[in-house]
Amino acid sequence: MIWGALVGGLAGTLVLTTLLRAASEFGLTRMDLPFLLGTAVTADRVRAKAIGYALHFGFGLLFALGYYAIFLVIDRSGFLLGAFFGLVHAIFAGSALVNILLPVVHPRMGTGFTAAGSAPLLEPPGFLLLNYGRQTPLATIIAHIAYGAIVGGFVSLAN
């Protein structure tokens, strides 16, 4: 049931955000997804954080719908399967989504094509987001596994 995916997406994003923030507080990473997303829209730091959180939750719901579509196709769901999707999601996010795609579309992040400065640059994340701290891949994977498990669990409960 689609409501299960949406509620799971909301709860999963909440947990994912909290886990990443906790990792940041414990000095494991400098990853700040709302800041990265928000600064794609505005240079104002305060507005960037607010917009970033809204975008982050929006993407959280979209990805939950994506998970839901796959659950429908394979006619299976559950928190373990969701956790596996979360693992794949984290590897995709670290290796392609944030590392390659985000710098291309982000107006304030450098890529290999960026020429001498016309705009301030955000530090690029690097492969598996390692530029933001060596524990960042671990924190990201754990947070996404939790997200996937919650989405899978809610979808399973709603069926």
Add this chain to the structure above:
Amino acid sequence: MSGRPARFNGYAPIRDYAAIGDGRTVALIARDGSIDWLCLPDLDSPSVLGALIDAERGGRFVLEPEVPYEASRRYLPETNVLETTFATSTGHVRVTDAMTLPAGELSPYRELVRRVEGVTGTVPLRWRLDPHFGYSGGKTRIEQRAGIPVAVSGRDALALCSWEAGEPEYGKQTITSRFSVGEGGSSLFVLTAAHQEPLVLPTRTDAEARLRSTAGAWREWAAAREYGGPWQEAVIRSALALKLLVFAPSGAIAAAATTSLPEQIGGERNWDYRFSWPRDAAFTLQALLALGCAPEARAFFSWILHASQLTHPRLQVLYRLDGRAEADERSLPFAGYRGSLPVRVGNGAADQTQLDVYGEVLEAASHFASSTGGLDRDHGRRLAELADFVCESWEQPDAGIWETRSEPAHFIQSKMMCVVALGRACELAERGLLPVKNSQRWRRERERVREFVETRGYSERTRSYVRSVDEEEVDASLLLAVLAGYDDPRAPRLLATVDAVRRELARGPLIHRFLGDDGLPGEDGAFLACSFWLVEAYARQGRLDEAAALMDELVPLANDVGLFAEEIDPATGEFLGNFPQGLSHLGLINAAVSIEEAGT
């Protein structure tokens, strides 16, 4: 040229430092262009550049000519932007240092800009960035991002963007290079810091624009200050120094920008002053309101009442800049400024009982209410509860204003401030700003404390109020009885006490706090705030000639850029203690304003 300014085993004299800041943290720059102190991201965070208290392991950002030079400095007029000119045999070069205020495009979390301009000839320079995160306890990795040197440690990262400043060379823990600047040429360094977020790597254009707008913002702020007396330059510089110590996110005011600069070289009176003391409330409110800084005054007063909520009605001696009450003291494995150990972070005085604080806070409330026209009901209720607490506590011994680590005693200045606390509470209640139900009790207890002070706190032999009961020593804190309005400033006993302080504690224009034991070995220097308190006491007693003469002697004792530390060694003129010291600058402002007011 005589060569670089003197250092003792790698340590610059405290007098040689100038401060720059952005309302969140402060950097100290020595005359030789080395940034020896920078805590990130905030003033009370661990140091990243800490050579100030460990020349070997602390970390610094060196930028100086490679050839012998003479250095001269100034702040750009009415700003906290520092300009150092190096004169060498091959030419002159000017370095402008500032921590920028956010403006324009996406600003870094923290940004320190160093602009180098060739004035005449050609000058070869060298630089070295040697960051050590977490008081040198954090593991620091040096990496590169798109050719830019980056130092990373856990939640924190630092990037050094540079233009026309040589190709960076990477060591295990350092980044170095050398370059030359010719007449009309310029180079730029931008030290950008991130905390729990990706670094922002600015463009040269944006950083230079922020440097200009930062100078403009400081000038605009300074121009709005209201003082037109004879010590205008010193008063405005003090206001700007004080503004550096205002922690903008909360409104708290740090006592100083550093920890563990010693009160005696090689001694153990080394304290962490990167906290806010409610005791300074009255001095601060008085100074801020006199200079037309109403927003800062309002923010600080609100911060005190906010920070003290968790300990209410007990006022803790000090609070963290973010308002938290924990201040656990520990020692760092640092070498200490010129071997002065221990190097402390945190402050154990937080747990002491100091009864005078209540008088200062209620005096501040009185200033605040007079200038803003009132107090809100909740603040009034809480202030009344402070007065109740004073009624219950004044008979206890305390640690006193100087935070002695010896046994608690009945310090007379503490009792006098209890009289002030209860007096202000009564006045505020009469004005309808505090609940009146306990005002009879406040009045009754005030008279009991006053009787205690007058019968046990005055020595006919020394003709002075005394430091504590059962001893006859004079204490400079007794000057605060005049400043806070314990009695008529011209009351015979107060007139005699002011004379006794000058007679017993003065070394030239400088005043020691007291001469007795404070529970620690060694001696400290003369406490600058006390010297300014004496000026203010003279002014309030109508002794304007004495006040102005002493002020004229004190103001030139500032360093070359107008800043004061906590103390001065009367024998050598050397600065001692933490730097720059808010209480010294508050004392200067209030002394100058008092003379002005008394003369009109």
